[in-house]
Amino acid sequence: MSRKNDKRDRLVDAADELIYQQTFNSTTLADIATKADVPLGNVYYYFKTKDDILKAVVQKRSATLQAQFSQWEQQIPNAKERLQAFIGHSTEISHTTAKFGCELGSLCQELGKYAGELANLAAELMHRTLTWVENQFKILGKGEQASILAKYLIASLQGVSLLTLTFKDPNLIQKQSKNLEQWLETA
Amino acid sequence: MSRKNDKRDRLVDAADELIYQQTFNSTTLADIATKADVPLGNVYYYFKTKDDILKAVVQKRSATLQAQFSQWEQQIPNAKERLQAFIGHSTEISHTTAKFGCELGSLCQELGKYAGELANLAAELMHRTLTWVENQFKILGKGEQASILAKYLIASLQGVSLLTLTFKDPNLIQKQSKNLEQWLETA
DNA sequence: GTCTATAATTCGATAGAC
């Protein structure tokens, strides 16, 4: 592979992190270029507009999500245990959540208010997550209930992530994760 | 009362609406001044900085919240029915939620990433809401559980509000409200 | 392909006339 994509990747990585820690709107091209150690004027060789950078970030996150799901599917044969892993992941990142919220949730919140294409990009990430969780419930034989259970699980984690951010308290999502893991056993 | 505060009130009302429909960061002083029908330069007679407008908006929202809680307490003698009213309110505003999300949630999400005073302002609004719900559960004799139940209820509504915004589907929060009203009967 | 310099615009904030 040529080194051509080297800088592009660095720009996307920098944008990804900054958009999460700040917001898309308040992240400037200068921020991204500085963090990626790429001269500002050079950014436009790789991306036509700021929106294009966001699209690349969403694509990267989509691939990361897919990779995580694939990994769980390969390493964890039981669907219920895969869901436990999904819930447990929230606990692992709880301290980051207390600082910046949920990566997916904050993007959906910000872009959801926009009209047009950008809103759909965030919605697709959420949809992909929802669908994967729903599939796990279907494998567990939940049938028609799978969709409802998936929405319940995602909404619970998103809601408590917001409280975790608001009160800067990682403990909130840690406790909720434990509750949800128990709920999963009896659901 | 002098008409002095007339323009100030209009500015706060306009800012309140715009900050909800857009975000605080992307709402410009020109936006606010135009919507309030006040010349841009005159804004600075009433507010020193843009942050000061936000503080006034939060104060207004805090007062609105307090008024709503007081009204429920006066008109609804039963604590469980007050909580039903609280939940039912989400259904009433579901179409607006599908467009712009939860007024409280989106503010906490945006300001939560900031450091300093502004983050605390949003957290106080959330705390006030949480405390009121918790008190209703205490009145119902839930004791130590009251705090957990309150967080569960708020997180559920916040999480599903985000999904409602993301997928532009008022039905999501409507269904969840029904579920929560049933949950409340048996909790 | 890379980078400097800068154009074009927007935004928060101020000066100062009335």
Place this chain on the structure above:
DNA sequence: GTCTATCGAATTATAGAC
């Protein structure tokens, strides 16, 4: 108290040398 005019900084985006 009110409003016009505008400044200075920040930000997206471009032109053009190398």
